[in-house]
Amino acid sequence: MKVAMIGAGYVGLVSGACFADFGHQVVCIDTNAAKIEALNRGEIPIYEPGLDVLVNGNRFAGRLSFSTDIAEGVAGADAVFIAVGTPTRRGDGHADLSYVYAAAEDIARAMTGYTVIVTKSTVPVGTADEVERIVRRVRPDGDFSVASNPEFLREGAAIDDFKRPDRVVVGAEEERAREVMRKLYRPLYLNETPILFTNRRTSELIKYAANAFLATKITFINEIADLCEKTGANVQDVSRGIGLDGRIGKKFLHAGPGYGGSCFPKDTLALVRTAQQFDAPVHIVETVVEVNTRRKLKMVDKVIDACGGSVEGKTIAVLGLTFKPETDDMRDAPSLDIVPGLIAKGANVRAHDPQGMKEAKHLLPETVSYCDGPYAASQGADAVVIITEWNVYRALDLQRLKQSLKTPILVDLRNIYDPAEVARQGFTYVSIGR
Numbered sequence: 001m002k003v004a005m006i007g008a009g010y011v012g013l014v015s016g017a018c019f020a021d022f023g024h025q026v027v028c029i030d031t032n033a034a035k036i037e038a039l040n041r042g043e044i045p046i047y048e049p050g051l052d053v054l055v056n057g058n059r060f061a062g063r064l065s066f067s068t069d070i071a072e073g074v075a076g077a078d079a080v081f082i083a084v085g086t087p088t089r090r091g092d093g094h095a096d097l098s099y100v101y102a103a104a105e106d107i108a109r110a111m112t113g114y115t116v117i118v119t120k121s122t123v124p125v126g127t128a129d130e131v132e133r134i135v136r137r138v139r140p141d142g143d144f145s146v147a148s149n150p151e152f153l154r155e156g157a158a159i160d161d162f163k164r165p166d167r168v169v170v171g172a173e174e175e176r177a178r179e180v181m182r183k184l185y186r187p188l189y190l191n192e193t194p195i196l197f198t199n200r201r202t203s204e205l206i207k208y209a210a211n212a213f214l215a216t217k218i219t220f221i222n223e224i225a226d227l228c229e230k231t232g233a234n235v236q237d238v239s240r241g242i243g244l245d246g247r248i249g250k251k252f253l254h255a256g257p258g259y260g261g262s263c264f265p266k267d268t269l270a271l272v273r274t275a276q277q278f279d280a281p282v283h284i285v286e287t288v289v290e291v292n293t294r295r296k297l298k299m300v301d302k303v304i305d306a307c308g309g310s311v312e313g314k315t316i317a318v319l320g321l322t323f324k325p326e327t328d329d330m331r332d333a334p335s336l337d338i339v340p341g342l343i344a345k346g347a348n349v350r351a352h353d354p355q356g357m358k359e360a361k362h363l364l365p366e367t368v369s370y371c372d373g374p375y376a377a378s379q380g381a382d383a384v385v386i387i388t389e390w391n392v393y394r395a396l397d398l399q400r401l402k403q404s405l406k407t408p409i410l411v412d413l414r415n416i417y418d419p420a421e422v423a424r425q426g427f428t429y430v431s432i433g434r
């Protein structure tokens with residue numbers, strides 16, 4: 001099949017490369033010319049494990065190409081995916097659909113023959129209907145269907161998530177559109193991956209409901225962690241104790257500094273706004289949004305408490321800036337609240353992240369110093385704070401770390417160390433819910 005992927009970001013690039021790997025002929029189109037030029041030179045503009053080999057392998061095999069020319073890419077395509085950003089709209093918290101609608105107009109002008117236009121971006125319920133109206137307005141004669149196919153991949157595990165998903169969701173109103181989607185996902189179909197066909201509005205809502213549910217699960221365990229701290233219970237054992245109940249499930253029960261990333265924060269907020277607009281408020285998600293926003297800021301107090309009540313004039317080593325490991329994505333990362341919060345309280349921050357420092361330099365206060373590694377960051381510091389659980393931080397040489405630090409204080413916001421072991425090595429150790 002011939003596929004055009006509009007938007008070559010985290011989702012478009014991974015999805016485009018995976019569809020090419022399934023044997024389809026894919027062109028990824030992006031308005032960002034620098035990104036397309038880089039891809040055509042074989043450079044991957046984002047950090048995502050395995051993506052380099054997948055993209056360039058398929059590029060050399062002639063199944064994957066990159067272009068800024070939407071007309072050329074869309075003409076003759078069986079399916080055109082819209083995988084552009086849907087960030088929070090300034091001012092009201094709704095999803096900003098301007099990129100989706102701009103793409104729809106461009107597709108309408110360029111499509112030839114029967115085309116399935118698929119929204120892969122996360123979009124509020126009713127967006128596919130609006131995309132259909134836009135395309136119909138621009139091309140009253142056009143032969144097309146609009147389908148919804150939300151993406152559930154996680155950054156850092158994106159290729160595996162795309163190729164071995166728990167399920168694929170397709171919202172379509174016409175059988176001929178379902179048939180095209182079945183052909184596109186044929187390798188998964190053969191693998192017995194459940195492919196759930198629904199109407200478009202249901203499919204759109206499934207995506208927000210899934211993200212909001214997972215964000216709620218994390219927020220729930222984060223609040224239980226706070227209660228554990230007050231009562232002497234251990235949140236990791238609570239997670240295990242409840243997670244082994246198959247009705248609850250053990251995933252997404254790791255307590256931490258609050259969820260971040262390019263999806264949960266914006267999607268929970270957008271769901272709240274949609275629900276308010278339809279006069280069916282989702283109070284639980286409203287609370288999740290508030291609790292999570294407060295939590296990230298509360299982590300600043302946790303560090304201050306660990307440092308004896310003040311960080312004024314102290315140096316804090318921060319390990320991990322991205323919102324999770326194995327990505328360079330800094331969108332809504334907890335570090336964006338924690339680091340400026342510490343600096344506002346008078347701290348000097350020395351930071352390290354394996355992939356996020358380039359982007360962090362544009363987002364964090366200018367006074368942050370960036371270091372080559374965790375020990376360099378800790379040199380002469382009054383405390384070290386782990387914000388993101390990169391593997392390189394999981395097995396630090398604690399004696400070396402201790403020697404680098406002025407005072408051996410370790411604040412572990414991801415619970416990656418054993419409290420007894422760290423205490424035995426002579427640290428004051430503060431973690432989450434233990």
Ligand code: NAD
Nearest residue numbers: 007008009010011030031032084085086099103121122151
């Ligand atoms: P991104 O910002 O990484 O990429 C979007 C790309 O679209 C950019 O490269 C931008 O230049 C391009 N673009 C914007 N308008 C365009 C247009 N009119 N024509 C061509 N290109 C255009 O965004 P992302 O993280 O890939 O997210 C895309 C969508 O997928 C969002 O709706 C997001 O919520 C959803 N999603 C993201 C993830 C994730 O992990 N990042 C997972 C699931 C779903």
Ligand code: UDX
Nearest residue numbers: 151152153154155252253254256259260261263323324
């Ligand atoms: C998420 C969804 O998981 C994915 O299905 C969707 O397509 C996009 O949004 P992503 O944002 O890439 O994926 O990462 P995810 O692994 O879900 O983590 C999101 C945030 O939650 C991170 O800040 C992470 O640290 C945090 N988290 C996750 C926890 O604090 N505890 C957990 O148990 C799991």
